[in-house]
Amino acid sequence: QVLDTREVQVSKVTVNGQDAKFVLGEKxxxxxxxxxxxxxxxxxxxQEAIVEISFESSPKSSALQWFSPEQTSGKKHPFLFSQxxxxx
Numbered sequence: 400q401v402l403d404t405r406e407v408q409v410s411k412v413t414v415n416g417q418d419a420k421f422v423l424g425e426k427x428x429x430x431x432x433x434x435x436x437x438x439x440x441x442x443x444x445x446q447e448a449i450v451e452i453s454f455e456s457s458p459k460s461s462a463l464q465w466f467s468p469e470q471t472s473g474k475k476h477p478f479l480f481s482q483x484x485x486x487x
Contacts, residue, residue, distance in 0.1 A: 400435070400436045400438070400450070401433050401434065401435050401436070402433070402434045402436070403430065403431055403432075403433060403434070403462070404423065404431050404432050404433070404434045404454075404462075405430070405431030405432070405460060405461060405462045406431065406456070406457055406459040406460040406461070407454045407455065407456050407457075407460055407463070408454060408455045409421060409423065409434060409452060409453070409454045410453045410454065410455070411452075411453040412436050412450065412451070412452050412453070413450070413451045414436070414438050414439055414440070414448050414449070414450050414451075415440075415448055415449055416449075417439040417440065418439060419436050419437060419438055419439050419450075420436075420437040420439075421434060421435065421436045421437070422434075422435050423435075431462070434452075436450065456479075462481050463479060463480075463481055464479070464480055464481075465477055465478065465479055466478040466479075466480075
């Protein structure tokens with residue numbers, strides 16, 4: 400599986416709780432870097448997979464935006480979201 404990243408540092412990837420191998424590809428000037436994940440098992444048709452990515456972001460991570468706890472409905476935890484669009 401390949402995902403887009405921009406100015407994030409990935410430290411760990413798990414799939415259904417199992418460690419997965421991953422590699423960040425060559426950085427593109429405006430698209431960022433591809434994050435290629437190798438699943439630790441073969442995914443069967445119809446099988447669900449939960450992919451968890453541990454990462455650090457920075458203000459340069461233009462694809463990621465944060466709400467402070469005060470900006471959320473529960474006002475207890477920050478909220479991270481991505482507003483990127485697919486480019487053809």
